[in-house]
Amino acid sequence: MSRPSRPARPAGPTGTGPAGPVVSGRPAHPAGALRPRRSAGDLPRWGLYLPLALYLLFTLVPFYWMLLFALRPAGSTSLVPWPLTSEHFAKVWTERSFGTYFGNSVAVGACSLLMTTLVALAGGYALARFDFRAKRGFTLALLCSQFIPGALMLVPLFQIFAHLRMINSLGSVVVAETVFQLPLSMMLLSGFVKNVPYALEEAAWVDGCGRLRAFCAVVLPLLRPGLVAVGSFAFVHSWNHFLFALMFLSDQDKQTIPVGLNTLMGADSVDLGALAAGGVIAAVPVVVVFAFIQKWLVTGFSAGAVKG
Amino acid sequence: MAHAAAVPRKSPVPKPPPARARRSRTGAVPRRLPYLLIAPAGLLMLGFIAYPVLSVFYYSLRHHNPTKPWRNGFAGLGNFVTALTGDPQFLPTLGFSLRWVAAQVALQLLLGLGLALLVHQSFVGRAPARALVFSPWAVSGVLTSTIWLLLYNSQTGVTRYLADLGMGSYGTSWLSDTGTVFPAVVVAELWRGVPFFAILILADLQSVPRDLYEAAEVDGAGRLRRFLHITLPHLKDAIILSTLLRAVWEFNNVDLLYTLTGGGPAGETTTLPLRIASIAVDSHDFGYASALTTVAFVILLFGSLVYLRLSKFGGEAR
Numbered sequence: 057m058s059r060p061s062r063p064a065r066p067a068g069p070t071g072t073g074p075a076g077p078v079v080s081g082r083p084a085h086p087a088g089a090l091r092p093r094r095s096a097g098d099l100p101r102w103g104l105y106l107p108l109a110l111y112l113l114f115t116l117v118p119f120y121w122m123l124l125f126a127l128r129p130a131g132s133t134s135l136v137p138w139p140l141t142s143e144h145f146a147k148v149w150t151e152r153s154f155g156t157y158f159g160n161s162v163a164v165g166a167c168s169l170l171m172t173t174l175v176a177l178a179g180g181y182a183l184a185r186f187d188f189r190a191k192r193g194f195t196l197a198l199l200c201s202q203f204i205p206g207a208l209m210l211v212p213l214f215q216i217f218a219h220l221r222m223i224n225s226l227g228s229v230v231v232a233e234t235v236f237q238l239p240l241s242m243m244l245l246s247g248f249v250k251n252v253p254y255a256l257e258e259a260a261w262v263d264g265c266g267r268l269r270a271f272c273a274v275v276l277p278l279l280r281p282g283l284v285a286v287g288s289f290a291f292v293h294s295w296n297h298f299l300f301a302l303m304f305l306s307d308q309d310k311q312t313i314p315v316g317l318n319t320l321m322g323a324d325s326v327d328l329g330a331l332a333a334g335g336v337i338a339a340v341p342v343v344v345v346f347a348f349i350q351k352w353l354v355t356g357f358s359a360g361a362v363k364g
Numbered sequence: 365m366a367h368a369a370a371v372p373r374k375s376p377v378p379k380p381p382p383a384r385a386r387r388s389r390t391g392a393v394p395r396r397l398p399y400l401l402i403a404p405a406g407l408l409m410l411g412f413i414a415y416p417v418l419s420v421f422y423y424s425l426r427h428h429n430p431t432k433p434w435r436n437g438f439a440g441l442g443n444f445v446t447a448l449t450g451d452p453q454f455l456p457t458l459g460f461s462l463r464w465v466a467a468q469v470a471l472q473l474l475l476g477l478g479l480a481l482l483v484h485q486s487f488v489g490r491a492p493a494r495a496l497v498f499s500p501w502a503v504s505g506v507l508t509s510t511i512w513l514l515l516y517n518s519q520t521g522v523t524r525y526l527a528d529l530g531m532g533s534y535g536t537s538w539l540s541d542t543g544t545v546f547p548a549v550v551v552a553e554l555w556r557g558v559p560f561f562a563i564l565i566l567a568d569l570q571s572v573p574r575d576l577y578e579a580a581e582v583d584g585a586g587r588l589r590r591f592l593h594i595t596l597p598h599l600k601d602a603i604i605l606s607t608l609l610r611a612v613w614e615f616n617n618v619d620l621l622y623t624l625t626g627g628g629p630a631g632e633t634t635t636l637p638l639r640i641a642s643i644a645v646d647s648h649d650f651g652y653a654s655a656l657t658t659v660a661f662v663i664l665l666f667g668s669l670v671y672l673r674l675s676k677f678g679g680e681a682r
Contacts, residue, residue, distance in 0.1 A: 076590040101487075108493060109483050111475075115497050118511045120557060123515050133520060175404045182401035195404060200414055203612055203664050208637055211644045212423075221550075235412040238405055296504025298619050299641070314506040318623050321513060327594035328514060335510040339503065346502040350495045 122339075125332030127180040129245060144333035148320075152330060154337055156309050157316040162313060162341075163303075164226055165202045165291045172241050172290035175234070180245030181271070185254070187289065198239040210303050217304055228304040229312070235295035248282030281352050288349045290344055313338045386424070420661075423654035430572060432650045435604075443655030453631065453639065454656075461635040467550050468557060468614040469607050475554065475604075476561025481595075483562070484569045495621055501559035505619025512552035512624060540633050549633055561606055567601040569588045572639055611671075612664055636660050 126144055127137035148154045183191065213232060214223070224227040252275050260270035298314035305311055311319075317338060320331045376507065427439045427498045447454045470514035483494045500508075515522050518537035527534045538548040572595060618637050621627060634642075636656065644653040 076431060104482060104485055104487060107478070108497075111482075113495070114555065115500060119499075121515050122511050125520075128564070133524070164508055175408065178401040179405035182398040186398040188395075188398040190399070190402075196412075197409065201409065202609065203661075203668060204413060204417060208420070208616065208640060209413070209416045209496075210641060210659060212419045213412065214613065215419070216412065216416065231408075231412065234372055235408050238408060240407060292502050296507070298506045298623075299505065303645075314504055314619075316508050317506050317523050321509065321623055326513070326517070328517060328520060331510055332514055334509055335514075336654060338507050338510070340506075342502045342504075345500070346499060347495065350498060351491075 061362065079087040119339075122332050122335050123230040125328055126336045130329045137334060144329040145337070148330045148337065152315055152316065152320065152334065153308070154313065154351045157311050157313045158337060160226060161295055161314075164229050164233065165295045165341075167363055168227075168294040169287050169291045171230065171234045172237045173287045174284060176238055176241035176245050177279075177283070179238075179242045180247075181245040181249050181275075183242065183250035197334075198243060201239045210299060213300075214303055221258055223304055224303070224306050224310060226310060229300050230294075232300045232304070233297060234290075235314045237290050237293050241290060244286055244289075245279070245282055284349060285352050288345050292345055295342060368600065368606045399519065404463060413506060417661075420654045420657050423651055424658040425655075426651050428654070429647075429653040430648045435650075439651060443652050444659070446652065447655060447659065453634070456631070457634050457636050461637075463546075464550075464633075464668070465611050465614050466637055467546075467551055469611050469669045471550070471554055472557045472561050472606055475558045477565055477599075479558060479562040480565035480569055481591075484566055493650055498559045498563055500556045501563060501630055505556070505617065507555045507621050508552055509620055509623035510557070512548075516548060516552075537680065540629050545625060545629060549624060552624060553614075553617070556620075557610070557614070560610065564606045565599060568599050572598045578632055601677065608668055608671055612668065615660070615664060 122138050124135065126142050127132055129139065129141045129143065137220075183195065217223050217232075219230040220228075222231070256274050256278075257267075257270050258273045262265070265273060296314065298312075298318065301312040301315050302318065305315070313334075317331070317334050320326065320334055375391055384663050411465065424443055425439055425444070427435045429435060481499060483490060483497065487493075503511075516537055516539050518524075518535050518540070521537065523532055523536050523538065524534060526532050537540070538544040576594050577590060580594060585593070615635070616633070616637050618641055621633055621635060621638055622641065625633045639658045640653050640660070643649055643656070
């Protein structure tokens with residue numbers, strides 16, 4: 057540990073002592089000093105790039121396939137999307153009302169993002185900062201809820217929303233998505249809050265801030281990566297989810313994008329070009345969000361629930 | 365100037381009392397504050413998770429079918445008996461569910477672990493490579509179905525181009541053949557599922573202390589031994605937890621199979637939740653659907669407990 061600091065002051069006659077052997081050792085075995093380290097530490101280059109290239113191929117070919125079908129004219133079997141055409145996009149956007157679906161999906165995604173983040177932030181803060189009697193039970197309930205499948209809750213949820221007269225309104229989907237996204241979001245956010253030193257908040261109180269103001273001024277800015285991660289998960293989740301929308305929304309003009317895709321797939325003779333164009337429309341927002349959060353993805357998970 | 369200097373000198377003296385008053389106020393609040401903070405989440409979960417769960421248990425003991433109201437009433441264990449004796453589809457469905465979960469979790473873990481180890485190495489272009497291989501993580505089940513339907517369709521899918529090369533015949537689809545449908549759907553779900561494992565494992569890989577490897581290297585441990593004795597033990601808890609979460613998730617996964625195969629051909633790819641969904645949607649037999657849901661709960665709960673016990677989660681190692 058102290059090694060790097062020592063060669064930094066080589067001025068003194070004693071200072072050359074520890075640094076000397078390292079420097080003079082190198083010319084003696086020019087290759088030997090480096091080779092064993094490398095072969096033992098890293099994989100050989102081909103052992104890294106070959107499997108990686110194969111996996112990249114497996115990941116990217118399906119995406120390419122979809123773009124190919126969306127961009128080449130109907131009836132073409134060329135493996136290169138040329139000549140380019142926008143006929144499928146125009147058709148899907150207007151004739152198959154993906155324009156409307158897109159708006160609905162954005163509305164549902166934005167609302168559940170806001171609701172999930174706000175509710176989970178409050179709960180996550182409480183779990184991270186306070187000891188209270190119901191804490192253990194509440195945490196246990198959060199964990200247990202991970203085992204409860206949303207798909208199996210369709211029937212009782214339908215009955216509840218029918219009682220609340222929320223069937224066929226986007227609100228029912230927003231609430232359902234939020235509820236099933238909450239437990240994980242809360243666990244993630246409480247992990248992020250724990251990483252913000254309590255002393256920072258206390259310092260703000262001493263300076264005369266109330267608890268809320270201290271939270272907004274000190275904690276909130278430091279939580280930004282966590283909020284971005286949780287908000288993006290919530291958005292992507294509700295953008296992608298399909299069963300709630302399929303079950304709770306019956307009007308054509310209330311449907312969301314995944315339901316629209318399902319309708320296209322379920323048609324007697326599937327219009328593959330239109331389906332591919334619909335798929336690209338469905339993918340774009342998610343890809344944008346993913347590009348935005350992917351560097352936080354790994355750290356977000358390690359800071360949050362998985363590490364407890 | 366003299367004025368300005370006097371003000372800051374004066375203020376430090378009277379300041380401590382208000383600060384202390386604030387503190388005691390913030391100290392007094394927490395008794396109710398945490399409950400106020402978790403109230404929204406708690407109420408939402410009570411109303412839309414706990415209550416539905418209880419109502420599923422309740423309906424599982426009843427005959428309840430809006431299209432046949434004259435039969436509604438208490439059923440006792442009748443629905444469960446029907447599942448075991450009177451429903452020829454129940455056991456095959458359960459069998460497929462278990463096969464599906466086993467194949468998905470095992471392959472996703474294996475490939476995810478390999479992928480995480482690969483992108484954990486340092487190499488040129490690592491950041492874009494990570495972004496690309498992780499990207500299907502964000503793709504939905506329905507979109508995955510869309511993409512793989514384009515690949516698997518009988519007219520312009522992969523089989524057509526393979527037939528052009530002299531392999532297989534035209535007009536076939538792997539999805540409509542009972543012999544190929546299982547690997548076909550497994551591969552489609554793997555495409556989306558592997559990044560989940562890779563992301564979780566990579567997050568944990570980054571927390572392995574460097575000096576452990578250096579010490580092992582000094583002791584002459586090879587790459588394989590370092591992996592077996594340092595990396596794997598460190599990853600153990602993350603692997604147990606992520607396989608469990610994934611198993612539950614894949615058991616309950618409906619989106620992909622519902623849209624890609626619809627449970628076909630010939631009911632070959634119908635999982636238990638898919639069957640429940642189709643009972644609820646098509647025949648409206650909510651009582652029976654609830655009973656099957658209860659069975660699914662019990663399997664998940666019991667399976668998870670056994671798994672955690674057998675794998676000694678959180679114990680020793682490391």
